[in-house]
Amino acid sequence: MVLVLTGVPPFIAETRHGRELFALQRARTQRNRQGFYLETTLTTESTVKEVKLLGLSRWIIDRYRELHEGFHLEEVALHRRRARWSVGLSLLSSGAFYLAYVAIVRGALTGAITLGAMTLYLMVFRQGQTAMQAALTGLARIYEDNLFMANLFEFLGMPDDEPDAPPVDGTDSERPPEVRFEHVSFRYPGAERDALTDISLTLHPGETVALVGRNGAGKTTLVKLLTGLHRPTSGRILLDGVDLATMPAHAYRARLAVVLQDFARFQFTVAENIGVGWLPARADRASIERSVRDAGAEELVARLPQGLDTPLGRAFGGDDLSVGQWQRVALARAFMRRSGLLVLDEPTAALDAEAEHEVFERLQALKATRTAVLITHRFSTVRMADRIVVVDGGRITEEGPHAALIARGGTYATLFNLQAEGYREMGG
Numbered sequence: 001m002v003l004v005l006t007g008v009p010p011f012i013a014e015t016r017h018g019r020e021l022f023a024l025q026r027a028r029t030q031r032n033r034q035g036f037y038l039e040t041t042l043t044t045e046s047t048v049k050e051v052k053l054l055g056l057s058r059w060i061i062d063r064y065r066e067l068h069e070g071f072h073l074e075e076v077a078l079h080r081r082r083a084r085w086s087v088g089l090s091l092l093s094s095g096a097f098y099l100a101y102v103a104i105v106r107g108a109l110t111g112a113i114t115l116g117a118m119t120l121y122l123m124v125f126r127q128g129q130t131a132m133q134a135a136l137t138g139l140a141r142i143y144e145d146n147l148f149m150a151n152l153f154e155f156l157g158m159p160d161d162e163p164d165a166p167p168v169d170g171t172d173s174e175r176p177p178e179v180r181f182e183h184v185s186f187r188y189p190g191a192e193r194d195a196l197t198d199i200s201l202t203l204h205p206g207e208t209v210a211l212v213g214r215n216g217a218g219k220t221t222l223v224k225l226l227t228g229l230h231r232p233t234s235g236r237i238l239l240d241g242v243d244l245a246t247m248p249a250h251a252y253r254a255r256l257a258v259v260l261q262d263f264a265r266f267q268f269t270v271a272e273n274i275g276v277g278w279l280p281a282r283a284d285r286a287s288i289e290r291s292v293r294d295a296g297a298e299e300l301v302a303r304l305p306q307g308l309d310t311p312l313g314r315a316f317g318g319d320d321l322s323v324g325q326w327q328r329v330a331l332a333r334a335f336m337r338r339s340g341l342l343v344l345d346e347p348t349a350a351l352d353a354e355a356e357h358e359v360f361e362r363l364q365a366l367k368a369t370r371t372a373v374l375i376t377h378r379f380s381t382v383r384m385a386d387r388i389v390v391v392d393g394g395r396i397t398e399e400g401p402h403a404a405l406i407a408r409g410g411t412y413a414t415l416f417n418l419q420a421e422g423y424r425e426m427g428g
């Protein structure tokens, strides 16, 4: 009887704890995966470039931190409850033991039980003490876990070596800049040849320049230098006369909106995917809706079950989009950015020619307010640019407006006629 009385309470405490722990873990599965996704976003090649360009790392770390602080609080609450129960119940059992102890000794003295039975009972009593100790150890561990968590939060709170929040107010990030390449050459680390050789090029404020060239010509490399993701091996890139190398990365990046060839597909909602284009306004519905219109993504958003609040990407059971639809979202993110320099590296490759044309017509409408560099293989779009720059084997071989390059009869004219013929043959 005494054994049952003293054995049951710790058992109740343990099962109760086990059940709660299970419920807690279960309730967390989704958030655990979110945490894991956020980590991945900061460390995966395909997203980290954009995280840098948009200045998102602080924001992502804060989201991560919030998630884990939530976990921490839940755990503390759980362990507190566990401690309270097990201490309470251990005291109860120990109390029972002490009473039993008195009863046993008295029984032995009066000869009601044998000396052997007394020894056995006393051993059981010892075990009661052990249980008490276990409870105390548990308490100590909670304290220890707390210390480790404090450690983690200290780490997460460490300042960035590269502060990345875009300036919120009073900046002139929207003013279209002049960009000048001066004898820029670039070689990828470990490569045997230069990817770009002696590039000199000036983009005037508000001008739209199309980069044209075969695959591997160096167009994307030029974009990477322009965005500061790589530094020139020699030569300089000047933004309004200031060398990029001397500008703080966040100040420069605030002036720059980029859609990379391998743009990020964030597993967030549509609104967040677009809003992160300009963090200070990420919750501003009017700006997000305007960007959706600019990118021609209204129809796409209207068809989604929860409109702008639809989660994207299969990772969290969201809707997966086609490549073309993702491109519209990426474009909207670029339009969200209040930056005067827009760089589009084949962002419309998966759209049909008509859709691309429509996107670039919108771009023309925004033109006065932006200096733009665009890369596309469609000459129907290229010819809309103010100036066309032909890149071949890492060098600029031709440049000028469409009509002038056609008249010249060089590479551009050849490529243009080839494609025009292709369209005629396809009846397009």
Ligand SMILES: Nc1ncnc2c1ncn2[C@@H]1O[C@H](COP(=O)(O)OP(=O)(O)O)[C@@H](O)[C@H]1O
Binding pocket: 188, 189, 191, 195, 213, 214, 215, 216, 217, 218, 219, 220, 221, 222
């Ligand atoms: N990360 C890299 N490391 C080494 N070489 C690269 C890398 N990226 C591109 N290259 C090389 O640089 C050249 C230009 O590539 P890229 O700028 O991507 O051309 P484009 O965008 O015009 O198709 C190619 O010869 C390519 O193989």
Ligand SMILES: [Mg+2]
Binding pocket: 219, 220, 221, 261
């Ligand atoms: Mg490319």
